[in-house]
Amino acid sequence: MNLRERLHRQPPPTPRDSRRPALPADWPLAVRAGVEAVAFGWGAVVLPTLTLYLVDSSRDAAAALTLGGVLRTGTGIWSLGFGGAMGTPDGDYGTLSLPLLGLTLLQAWLTRASVRRARISGPAAGAIAVLAAALTAQLITVATHPVDSRTWTAVIGVTVLNAIVIAGYLQRSGRGWAALSAWRELRPRWIGLASRIAGELALVLVGLAAVVALLGLIVGAGRVSRLHDALAGGSLAATAGLVALQLGWLPTWMVWALSWLAGPGFVVGAGSVFSPTRVLAGAVPALPLLGGLPTAAIGAGGGGLPFVIAVAAGVVAWRHRAVLRELPLRQAAATTATVTALVALGVLLVCLAASGQIGPGRMAEVGPRSGYVAAIVALMVLVGVGLVAVLPHPRTRALTFRGVEATTAATGAVAGRVREHLKARSDKR
Structure with a gap:
């Protein structure tokens, strides 16, 4: 019997053991x-x-x-x-x-x-x-x-x-x-479903952030290389140290990429902003990773980028469409709200965790615009999951059909009364 087995083997209880933990x-x-x-x-x-x-x-x-x-x-x-x-x-x-x-x-x-x-x-x-x-x-x-x-x-x-x-x-x-x-x-079935959808959507958002971050580094590869060469100076040790340091900041960079995709973007220095629709840049530290910062807005199409998150949320919810349609409408709506709250809270926490300072003066304000990013992501998730979980729900279709029938009947009754009224006036004449 090895040490681990002896340690995991519990001794038989004694009266003294029962008196004190x-x-x-x-x-x-x-x-x-x-x-x-x-x-x-x-x-x-x-x-x-x-x-x-x-x-x-x-x-x-x-x-x-x-x-x-x-x-x-x-x-x-x-x-x-x-x-x-x-x-x-x-x-x-x-x-x-x-x-x-x-x-x-x-x-x-x-x-x-x-x-x-x-x-x-x-x-x-x-x-x-x-x-x-x-x-x-x-x-x-x-x-x-x-x-x-x-x-x-x-x-x-x-x-x-x-x-x-x-x-x-x-x-x-x-x-x-x-x-x-x-x-x-x-626990209720819808709570477990909401946690699964939120977990899968979180993984999808990580993937989207990784793609955006990689594209930023590819587009700015020239600037990244020049900054790296200027700092490393050809030293192998300095090169290894710079690479290791920037690997530590790579997940932070991915959070910035997600905030950019969501629309509000991030700041690198007070007064700056980097978003799909607006770029106001200033002097930044000569860190090679920052060579991948956007240099210009991408135009009118940038306003539609947040809907990528809505599409992703809809695709994830679509994978669970059969279970969502088996739930009562109230539980399907509660699932949508819970997924939205969980994802928005997670995004807010990681945005706050990716914020800090990288120098004096204006460099004391660096990171995502956390509150705005969380709000936009929440809205997109609500739209994406809601379009799959609530709108196509059998109960929603039944209520819609009843509403259409009631509206048609009410419109027909009003039209009939109008015709009778017009006929009565013509008879008087």
């Missing part, structure tokens, strides 16, 4: 899962930073004394994935707080891989894993906190992210909360 048998595995998830995520940023430093620096004692500064810089970059910030508004370079959503996704994947490998037994072990992750993040920020930076928010961000991922894993694996599992089994 005990730690789950697999708590060492839970601690390991929480620690390694955060440590690997931090190491994925700090180790390349340290490697690039060693490649580009001289091997003397003076350089060795700055290794602590390299670690602090790596921690500052790591914190950008979880709500952190580097620098201060009063500094020469301002504040850098534009989230590296690529690091956020990497941390989510590492956490899920760790808890799957540990096979934690339930909510108690999951809580221990989350606590271990929080303490590890706290230790990292205390030991390598950069000067004039905000890294304490990374502790909160890492803790919340780990809690969400671990709770989701436990619930899906059947080792979560029994009450939530029972509710899932007993």
Whole structure:
């Protein structure tokens, strides 16, 4: 019997165990899962930073004394994935707080891989894993906190992210909360359908955002290349560092692409706007990824781009048309409203997560126009899903047919009274 099997094997209960709660048998595995998830995520940023430093620096004692500064810089970059910030508004370079959503996704994947490998037994072990992750993040920020930076928010961000991922894993694996599992089994049919449609539509929106983001980079490939060459200067280490940094910002760029497709667009500096119908640009940092920013509006056709989202919503709903038509009309309408609310809330959250600062002055305002984007996406989803779920519904057709019949009958009655009235007047004459 290996260590994992011994830890997962619960000892028989004793009277003493019944008097006070005990730690789950697999708590060492839970601690390991929480620690390694955060440590690997931090190491994925700090180790390349340290490697690039060693490649580009001289091997003397003076350089060795700055290794602590390299670690602090790596921690500052790591914190950008979880709500952190580097620098201060009063500094020469301002504040850098534009989230590296690529690091956020990497941390989510590492956490899920760790808890799957540990096979934690339930909510108690999951809580221990989350606590271990929080303490590890706290230790990292205390030991390598950069000067004039905000890294304490990374502790909160890492803790919340780990809690969400671990709770989701436990619930899906059947080792979560029994009450939530029972509710899932007993929930109304339309709620489950709404969650499925919303999940599928979210994946479709990710695909649309990826296509728009890729097209932007292809169109601006020349500018991207020139900016990259100017910053890298032909250095292989600098090239690798620039590529890695921009991979971290690639999901952020995709959120901007979705906001552009929705119509309201995004800003890169106060007073600027990048949307299909209007482009007001200004000076931006020389980051190669920003070479893919639109340089001009696409004309009158840009106003129709948001309807791509409506079409996508309609296509996703069409896949579930048989189930939608089996539901009562009220539940079909509730499904439409729920899908709209879930998708709009998700879009609002990711837009807020893709906003921040990338410098002083006007660069303190960067990111999607979150409220407008969420509102337009909600409207498009409501139209797309509603056209499939509500309008063709058998009850809607029946009500429409009754309405037409009633209108026809009322019109005929009015016409008959008018004819009788005209006939009576002609008889009097």
